[in-house]
Each structure stands twice: as structure tokens, then as C-alpha cells.
Amino acid sequence: MLHIGGARTALYNWLLARGSGGEFVLRIEDTDRERSTPENVDLILDALRWLELDWDEGPHSQWERRENHQAAVTELLKSGAAYQDEGAVRFRVPDEGEITFTDAVLGEVTNPYSAIADFVIQRSDGSPLYNLAVAVDDRDMGITHVVRGQDHVSNTPRQLMLLRALGAEPPVYAHIPLLHGPDGKKLSKRHGAASVQEVREQGYLPEAIRNYIALLGWGYDESTTFMTTDELVERFALERVSKNPAVFDEQKLRWMNGRYMRELPVEDLHRRLEEFCGREIPIEIVEISREKMQTLADFMPLAGALLDAPADYEPKAWEQWGDSPYLQEVREALAAADNWEPNGIETVLRRIVDQEDVKPKEVFQPLRVALTGTTVSPGIFESVAALGREETLARLDKALQKAK
RNA sequence: GCCGCCAUCGUCUAGGGGACUAGGACGCCGCCCUCUCACGGCGGAAACCGGGGUUCGAAUCCCCGUGGCGGUACCA
Numbered sequence: 001m002l003h004i005g006g007a008r009t010a011l012y013n014w015l016l017a018r019g020s021g022g023e024f025v026l027r028i029e030d031t032d033r034e035r036s037t038p039e040n041v042d043l044i045l046d047a048l049r050w051l052e053l054d055w056d057e058g059p060h061s062q063w064e065r066r067e068n069h070q071a072a073v074t075e076l077l078k079s080g081a082a083y084q085d086e087g088a089v090r091f092r093v094p095d096e097g098e099i100t101f102t103d104a105v106l107g108e109v110t111n112p113y114s115a116i117a118d119f120v121i122q123r124s125d126g127s128p129l130y131n132l133a134v135a136v137d138d139r140d141m142g143i144t145h146v147v148r149g150q151d152h153v154s155n156t157p158r159q160l161m162l163l164r165a166l167g168a169e170p171p172v173y174a175h176i177p178l179l180h181g182p183d184g185k186k187l188s189k190r191h192g193a194a195s196v197q198e199v200r201e202q203g204y205l206p207e208a209i210r211n212y213i214a215l216l217g218w219g220y221d222e223s224t225t226f227m228t229t230d231e232l233v234e235r236f237a238l239e240r241v242s243k244n245p246a247v248f249d250e251q252k253l254r255w256m257n258g259r260y261m262r263e264l265p266v267e268d269l270h271r272r273l274e275e276f277c278g279r280e281i282p283i284e285i286v287e288i289s290r291e292k293m294q295t296l297a298d299f300m301p302l303a304g305a306l307l308d309a310p311a312d313y314e315p316k317a318w319e320q321w322g323d324s325p326y327l328q329e330v331r332e333a334l335a336a337a338d339n340w341e342p343n344g345i346e347t348v349l350r351r352i353v354d355q356e357d358v359k360p361k362e363v364f365q366p367l368r369v370a371l372t373g374t375t376v377s378p379g380i381f382e383s384v385a386a387l388g389r390e391e392t393l394a395r396l397d398k399a400l401q402k403a404k
Numbered sequence: 405g406c407c408g409c410c411a412u413c414g415u416c417u418a419g420g421g422g423a424c425u426a427g428g429a430c431g432c433c434g435c436c437c438u439c440u441c442a443c444g445g446c447g448g449a450a451a452c453c454g455g456g457g458u459u460c461g462a463a464u465c466c467c468c469g470u471g472g473c474g475g476u477a478c479c480a
Contacts, residue, residue: 085478086478087478088478089478090478103409106409106410109408109409110408111407111408112407114406114407115406115407115408115475115476116407116476117476119477120477120478121478122478123478124478125478127478129477129478129479129480130479130480131480133480134480149474150409150410150473150474151473151474151475151480152474152475152480153408153409153474153475154407154408154409154474154475154476155475155480157408175409177409177410177473178473178474180472180473182414182415212416215416215417215429216416216417217416217417218417219416219417219418219428220418221418221428222417222418222419222427222428223418223427223428223429224428224429225416225417225428225429225430242416242417243409243410243411244409244410244411244472244473245410245472245473246415246416246417247415247416248415248416249415249416249430249431251415251430251431252415252416252429252430252431253430254430255429255430255431256429256430258442258443262443290443291442291443291444292441292442292443293442294442302441302442346439349439353439359439360438360439361438361439361440362439363439364439364440365439365440367439368439368440374440375440375441376440376441376442377440377441378440378441378442379439379440380439380440381439
């Protein structure tokens with residue numbers, strides 16, 4: 001699982017690296033221990049790939065760089081910066097004074113040494129602990145920037161002390177605000193769309209996600225909302241990242257995703273819908289449905305009945321429109337229509353509306369229910385055109401049969 | 405408890421002493437468009453946590469309080 005918060009951290013790292021034009025190493029660092037098992041790392045990498053955040057996969061710290069960690073511990077022990085304590089190795093923290101570091105988003109952060117106890121850097125079984133492992137990795141892998149969640153601020157002094165004791169230059173630290181759930185608590189699974197895997201299954205587009213999460217904790221100016229990834233790369237700056245936690249708002253994501261779907265070239269949207277639904281879809285159906293969808297998952301409920309004849313009519317829909325005095329007339333008019341294009345169909349159907357002198361929906365809704373079994377579908381003329389004459393008439397006959 | 409971080413509409417944010425009767429966006433409400441649902445257009449309600457300073461002037465700077473969050477592990 002890659003939480004939205006993690007995805008945002010990854011995005012910020014990526015934007016920064018892209019913007020600097022240099023090489024970078026994205027260090028996946030999260031607060032849940034389970035997440036850094038090899039299987040979960042694969043899941044995370046897969047989610048990042050879907051988000052189109054490209055990177056070169058490096059070594060996995062705590063189970064692939066043991067020698068470096070061990071060597072550092074030995075060095076620290078030798079210099080007296082660390083000592084043995086019942087088999088474990090602890091780092092010695094001064095009793096007095098304070099340690100200050102400059103954070104790219106928070107500014108100066110100062111901690112008194114008195115608040116930091118001598119901490120374990122190596123377990124009695126010889127395995128390294130998080131703070132030691134990342135400090136050594138940052139040094140050895142030439143990490144220049146560490147961009148991570150604010151839940152790591154209080155680890156920073158420890159990592160800094162380690163780096164100093166090892167005689168290494170510390171990287172630039174940037175702690176971005178955490179994400180909270182709608183109730184103001186830290187974001188968790190029960191808050192709904194909390195992971196990239198989930199939003200993917202819910203039919204969101206990667207570019208919409210990128211745009212949305214970039215804006216969670218960062219804003220470019222007073223009115224810009226939509227930005228291409230190139231614009232994001234160009235404009236993103238750590239100094240402008242907000243210091244306060246944000247709440248993931250799925251409604252806004254939905255809206256934004258809808259906008260992205262509408263702006264996609266039809267062919268592109270068509271391809272993604274086929275992939276998402278796992279089936280072939282006539283492109284005309286996509287064309288007539290696009291302005292009514294906010295996610296890829298909205299497609300089947302909206303237009304599925306145009307793909308496969310509905311098994312049955314929705315009871316409420318049938319009750320209201322099923323038995324219509326105009327349906328027979330509609331059937332005859334359509335059977336005789338000589339122009340099976342949306343505009344030709346509209347002409348034919350509007351003629352009935354005029355002749356009968358009724359509201360348009362009195363004619364259109366019964367037709368819609370007869371064809372799709374529901375009261376909601378893409379535009380009726382377009383739907384009839386997309387269905388084809390044969391199928392349209394067959395479905396009308398079925399409805400007329402049932403109405404008898 | 406102790407240490408740290410944070411605090412603008414319900415939500416995401418703009419704002420870095422006068423441009424603020426605080427701007428934009430989502431959501432919400434109303435109107436328009438309309439064959440359903442949407443899309444789109446127009447309009448509206450909606451915020452500077454509280455109290456002290458500093459200053460001619462504070463949403464913006466300082467202090468205190470309050471609240472939220474994080475940390476305080478042989479977790480990451």
C-alpha cells in the first residue's frame with residue numbers, strides 16, 4: 001500500500017529532482033514498519049510507476065546495506081561516540097546544550113539535548129536501527145535532500161548527531177505536513193480513499209492525482225489550480241510548502257478528475273476506459289458519455305446499457321415511464337427515419353413532441369427507459385444513433401411487449 | 405509528563421505591516437441552460453483560535469493562553 005500522503009512525498013521528491021535537473025535518489029521512508037518488507041516495497045514501487053513517477057530502483061537499506069551500517073557502528077564505538085549497553089549499542093547524547101537545524105519548510109528547529117536520551121543504534125542481535133541506517137545511507141548514497149513527512153522532525157536531531165559523529169555533511173531536510181482525515185485525525189485506512197491502489201481502482205487518472213496531491217500542502221499563486229506536470233516541475237518550491245496539515249478531500253479530487261477526463265483526447269480516454277473496464281467499447285459511446293463522468297468507474301453505470309442490453313427495467317423507472325402512449329409512435333417514426341444520425345433522430349422525435357403537443361420529456365424518457373432500463377443515460381439522440389436501428393427497434397419492441 | 409511543530413471560509417489554499425470592505429478553488433444554496441444525468445454560465449452564504457504587546461497602521465512581527473498534530477521504543 002502506498003498512502004496518498006506517501007505518494008505526495010514521493011511526488012515532491014520527484015518534482016524537486018526533476019526541477020534541479022540532476023540525479024536523485026528517492027528514499028522510501030514511512031512510519032509503518034510493515035511497509036518496508038520486500039513485498040510491500042514492490043507494491044509501493046508499482047503504485048509509483050502507475051503515477052508515472054519514474055526512478056531508478058536502488059538498494060533497500062535495512063536488508064541490503066548491512067556492512068556499511070556495521071562499519072559505521074564500529075567507527076562510532078571506536079571514537080567513543082557510542083557505547084555498549086547490555087549487548088545493544090547506544091549513541092551518546094550530550095547532557096547539556098541544544099541542537100539546531102534549518103528545515104527547508106519549517107525554518108529553524110531547535111531541540112535541547114536533555115530531551116533526547118542515549119538511543120540504540122544497533123540491536124543486541126547486531127541489526128541496525130532506523131536512525132543509524134538512514135544516516136549512514138544518506139552519507140553513502142550521496143543524498144542531498146531529505147523530503148519526508150513531519151512525523152520525522154524529531155528524528156532529525158538524532159540523524160544529524162550521527163552524521164556529525166561520522167564526519168559527514170548533512171543533507172538539506174524538508175519536512176512536509178502530514179495528511180489528516182476528514183475528522184482531523186491522522187489519515188488512516190478507514191478514511192476511505194487513502195491509498196494509491198484504491199484511487200486507481202476507483203477510476204482516477206494518474207495526472208489528476210498528481211495535480212491534486214501537489215496542491216495538498218502547496219499552492220502556486222492565488223488562482224492557479226490546473227497545472228501540467230511540466231508546470232509543476234517548473235513551479236514547485238519547498239519554500240512555498242505549507243506548514244500545516246491538510247485534509248484529503250475526495251470531492252475535489254472527483255471534480256478535478258472529471259475535468260481531466262473531459263480534456264483528454266477522445267482516443268486517449270477511450271483507450272483508458274477499455275483498459276479500466278477490461279473490454280472493448282465503441283468509441284462513439286465514450287464520446288457521448290465523457291461530459292457526464294468524473295471517474296473511469298462512472299462509465300459502466302452510465303453507459304453500460306448501451307453496450308449490453310439491460311436484463312431488466314429499473315422498477316421505479318418502468319413505473320413512471322414504462323407505459324407510455326407515445327412509445328408505439330416513436331417506434332414507427334424511428335423505423336421510418338431516413339437519417340440515422342443524432343440530428344436526424346432529433347428531427348424525427350421532436351416532430352412527435354410537436355404533434356402531440358407535450359413536453360419533450362414525455363416522449364424522450366419513455367424511450368430512454370425502453371432502451372436502457374433506467375432514467376439516466378447519455379443524450380437520447382446520441383444514444384439511439386449509437387445503438388443502431390436494429391437494436392433500437394428490438395429494444396422498443398421488447399418494451400412495447402411488456403407494456404401490453 | 406517532557407520535547408517539538410502547527411493554527412485564514414466546512415475543505416484545499418492566496419496572503420510574508422498599509423494593495424484586505426481578506427482573493428481563488430471544491431462543496432453548499434439560488435437562478436439560467438436542458439430530453440435524464442451531467443457539463444457550462446451567472447449570483448450568494450461562508451474564515452484571519454483567544455488575549456496581550458510592538459507600530460501611525462497587524463491576518464501578517466513578538467509574548468502568553470488554548471487547541472490540534474507529532475515524537476518521547478533493541479518501530480519505521
